[in-house]
Amino acid sequence: MKIASFLSIALVVTLSQIASAHKVWLLPSQTTLSGNDPWVTVDAAVSNDLFYFNHHPLRLDNVVITAPDGGSAEAQNPSTGKYRSVFDVQLEQEGTYSIALMNQGLFASWVENGERKRWRGSAATFATEVPANAENLKVTESVGRVETFVTNGAPTKEALKPTGVGIELVTATHPNDLYAGEKTQFQLLVEGKPAAGLEVEIIRGGTRYRDSQEEISVTTDENGEFTVALDKPGMYWLSTSSQDEKGKTAQAKTRRLSYAATLEVLPQ
Amino acid sequence: MVFALTSAPATAAEIELSIEIPRLNVSEYHRPYVAAWIQTADRKLVRNLTVWYQMRDTDEGHGTKWLPDLRQWWRVSGRSLDVPVDGVTGATQPAGKHALTFTDKQPHLADLPPGKYTLIVEAAREVGGREMVKIPFTWPPASSQKFDAKGEKELGEVTLSVKP
Numbered sequence: 001m002k003i004a005s006f007l008s009i010a011l012v013v014t015l016s017q018i019a020s021a022h023k024v025w026l027l028p029s030q031t032t033l034s035g036n037d038p039w040v041t042v043d044a045a046v047s048n049d050l051f052y053f054n055h056h057p058l059r060l061d062n063v064v065i066t067a068p069d070g071g072s073a074e075a076q077n078p079s080t081g082k083y084r085s086v087f088d089v090q091l092e093q094e095g096t097y098s099i100a101l102m103n104q105g106l107f108a109s110w111v112e113n114g115e116r117k118r119w120r121g122s123a124a125t126f127a128t129e130v131p132a133n134a135e136n137l138k139v140t141e142s143v144g145r146v147e148t149f150v151t152n153g154a155p156t157k158e159a160l161k162p163t164g165v166g167i168e169l170v171t172a173t174h175p176n177d178l179y180a181g182e183k184t185q186f187q188l189l190v191e192g193k194p195a196a197g198l199e200v201e202i203i204r205g206g207t208r209y210r211d212s213q214e215e216i217s218v219t220t221d222e223n224g225e226f227t228v229a230l231d232k233p234g235m236y237w238l239s240t241s242s243q244d245e246k247g248k249t250a251q252a253k254t255r256r257l258s259y260a261a262t263l264e265v266l267p268q
Numbered sequence: 269m270v271f272a273l274t275s276a277p278a279t280a281a282e283i284e285l286s287i288e289i290p291r292l293n294v295s296e297y298h299r300p301y302v303a304a305w306i307q308t309a310d311r312k313l314v315r316n317l318t319v320w321y322q323m324r325d326t327d328e329g330h331g332t333k334w335l336p337d338l339r340q341w342w343r344v345s346g347r348s349l350d351v352p353v354d355g356v357t358g359a360t361q362p363a364g365k366h367a368l369t370f371t372d373k374q375p376h377l378a379d380l381p382p383g384k385y386t387l388i389v390e391a392a393r394e395v396g397g398r399e400m401v402k403i404p405f406t407w408p409p410a411s412s413q414k415f416d417a418k419g420e421k422e423l424g425e426v427t428l429s430v431k432p
Contacts, residue, residue: 035333154348266339
């Protein structure tokens with residue numbers, strides 16, 4: 001009995017560690033472009049290592065590409081394979097594009113005839129698919145954003161304007177203007193407002209070729225801000241998440257917010 | 269003598285720049301993209317002196333696609349510059365020493381405020397490396413001065429001569 005409970009605790013711990021170790025990311029083929037007809041191709045995946053396709057592709061249902069003029073752009077040639085999804089973006093305008101996957105939805109669980117039921121979907125389908133008088137109903141709202149930035153020509157900031165949905169990153173330094181050894185100031189917003197006390201993890205890519213993650217952990221201050229010096233050049237993965245009770249759906253007691261960005265830091 | 273004295277202020281202060289592109293024994297050689305510019309201590313561009321890139325038309329247009337590989341130049345100037353620029357941009361150059369002269373009568377140096385500057389020469393080569401050479405100098409120069417710097421891979425000898 002003792003052994004059994006010990007094992008189950010160990011299992012739970014292991015599973016949660018695995019879950020938290022999974023990294024979701026978008027990786028652009030280039031972040032800084034120029035020329036006659038610039039395109040980028042973007043990989044979308046979930047993995048343990050950065051930036052390796054070794055676990056799962058990311059679904060491309062909710063690709064949101066914001067063009068430099070604030071309008072939207074199309075993801076082209078989308079394809080989902082065994083380990084990664086991929087799509088292309090034609091950079092028709094000069095300036096900065098934000099490329100994001102926005103996942104919003106509801107998770108519900110309840111008990112029906114002594115059996116545990118699980119459901120995921122949108123707020124619109126909730127009423128029709130989840131019984132109104134479900135026993136032990138638990139609903140969680142989730143808003144997840146995974147994004148990256150690419151610039152054709154000179155960097156612009158129109159596409160980086162916060163939308164007020166979920167967690168968003170505001171950079172004092174432009175995200176396509178990061179250089180090794182220079183201090184960069186970031187701000188995180190939740191619903192457009194500065195988010196204090198968010199724990200942020202920053203990891204440089206190429207984890208396979210070193211013995212430790214070398215993660216940088218920072219916490220946002222009362223203005224939702226933090227400053228880091230990313231000392232080595234490379235593609236970096238920045239992520240944070242939080243949980244609160246401010247769900248937009250009446251039934252949802254808890255809300256989970258997550259954010260991940262891929263940023264390139266260039267050598268001087 | 270009198271003429272020489274009165275005409276002295278009219279002589280142009282000038283910069284002579286010599287950039288050596290080394291001969292490299294590599295399997296795939298492309299001429300480097302090279303940019304030479306003047307910037308302040310806080311990394312603000314003051315003047316572009318010269319930018320060499322692939323200007324010949326290909327199916328990708330001019331070689332502007334690779335200009336961002338001149339990373340630092342791209343950051344301080346390139347990305348907000350509409351190339352080609354008269355008197356600044358030119359075609360890539362072969363291996364050898366290339367001498368350039370700029371006087372304060374030319375737009376490159378005209379009305380350059382007195383101060384401490386850095387001359388930077390950056391070279392980037394397709395399927396090759398990237399290198400920068402920096403030379404600090406003061407403008408206008410009180411006397412003729414010559415500064416030498418040397419790259420290790422993508423740039424050879426770089427000399428800057430400033431003359432009052």
